[in-house]
Amino acid sequence: MAARLLGYASSINTQFLECSAKTNEGVDEVFDAIATAILKKTREQSVMFDEQEGTGNILRRHSGSRRSIRIVEETEEVRERRRKCC
Structure with a gap:
């Protein structure tokens, strides 16, 4: 077997x-x-880290499709703007 x-x-x-x-x-x-x-x-699957947008670590995974995974670690400045928004 x-x-x-x-x-x-x-x-x-x-x-x-x-x-x-x-x-x-x-x-x-x-x-x-x-x-x-x-x-x-x-x-x-070419995982790469990117800090282009100035909001911390961004993880993008491209596997040949249009979809991607994006993880963003916010800075204190971004959190403060969100609190004031709504």
């Missing part, structure tokens, strides 16, 4: 990892492999 699954994993260009939640065997290895794959994929 494991040989068949290993062959399938190889055919779709992925890893084959066995684990058991019952005996806690291989669980850490699976978690580490997943975390490593996520970090690798994130780096490949």
